[in-house]
Amino acid sequence: MMEDGALLAARGLELHFGAIPALDGVDADLWPGEVLAIVGESGSGKTTLLDVLSGRMRPDAGHVQVRSADGGVSDLGTMPAPALRALHRSDWGFIHQNPRDALRMRVSAGGNVGERMMAQGSRHYGSIRAAAIDWLQQVEIDPSRIDDMPGTFSGGMLQRLQIARTLVTHPRLVFMDEPTGGLDVSVQARLLDLIRTLVARLGIAVVLVTHDIAVARLLAGRIMVMQRGRVVETGLTDQVLDDPQHGYTQLLVSSVLSA
């Protein structure tokens, strides 16, 4: 079912929480270097879809196929747990809405950035530290803060630290769950700018969940609009947002104050 060159393909995903359909026949494709936004209101199944696509949750029905770095295709449902975990700590990344969920708050900023390198077998302190300094600079954190605890960082800095920690191993695919949620507007703008620059420069594919149409417009090339577990509209971001076809998308676009 997977097309040549696709990084990830999902077909017929179904997931019910009791009587509530969180996913109801969802298909999705992702190509290398592409940013795909999943938008919709709360409870529409966006985060559930992200969890299923990343293998953190199993669907009741349907398949998710992924292409590994060596070109082989495997099914997430049948992939052994060690292989999935290895994928998550090297080839993939996950950016949580709350950076405190992902960071080790009792480990210094440098240790947080270096953790994925050490998990992959880096055993040279000097090079781990050099990479940490480099990545702190890339996410616009003063490298002199490398030995500070994340607890002394502001919310925006924590989110940037999480991005550095995730990207240090050069993943090909990053899942982001509301990466700018809970930040004030000026910090959001700066963070979005940073994400856009990094993603474009490194050619990372991103699946981005957001309820904020403006975030999707700024970052994503393609967009999926979800409502009650179904994908109601999908296409190029500008096309969908400038000329929404589905009633729900029209409502969503018109509800934004100055989109």
Added chain:
Amino acid sequence: MTEDTMTDDTMTEDTMTDDTMTDYTFAYLDEQTKRMIRRALLKAVAIPGHQVPFGSREMPLPYGWGTGGIQVTASILGRDDVLKVIDQGADDTTNAVSIRRFFARTAGVATTTHTADATIIQTRHRIPEHPLHEGQILVFQVPMPEPMSKLQPSRAETRRMHAMAEYGLMHVKLYEDITRYGHIATSYDYPVMVHGRYLMSPSPIPAFDNPKLHRSAALQLFGAGREKRIYAIPPHTDVVSLDFDDHPFRAIRAPHACALCNDATTYLDEVVTDDRGTRMYVCSDTDHCTTRVAAQEAA
């Protein structure tokens, strides 16, 4: 039927000959418990460094005093064994004296303070200076068997990490040490990789003793009573201390010679001798020290 003949019927030929057996089963624990612990030990030896759960029993001493080690010793003790018990290297401290007396009374086995003469050595926080030989068994008392417990509080998660050999986290701890102190400041309970597979806590022995774990001729058994875990290193197994390429592992000792036997290679205790800060350094292994002093006096 008298009580004596009843006992004769139920006891094995081996245990009949000993008077101490009227009060206790040989070596205190009942036979079914020892059997259960031996099965855990066999599994532990078969999977070096892997923590095997076991049904830890209440022992007549508090947790933290060696309940795990004492159960392992009780399960492997035979009538012909010679037992040595050390606490921080010393044969004459409270913990060592009471555990040695416990087994002398409940098993009637011979005890010794000489490392070379012992067949089983139960230890808290040290490995004897005298090299161990084939056939000897070293039993460690372990307070916390999980080396990653301070980094990952969930035991379910650490078990998963062991299963998948995901040990990057332990290097994060060493990274933090170097960042904060300029060197790896972990001086005891220094994590090791056993047989290239399992990350293991060597119990709170000084890092100085870590090289002695590597390819030791003796069988090394670890018992954690409160945490209900047993693990083992079979003889001649590779045990490697974790480190970084540019910050290699170092076995640290105080840069002095022993004030009593003048040995400059052993692990030393620092003893404060008055209230003006005067201190002396003496061997932590009392058997090693007294043996050397006796040899020097004889010469």
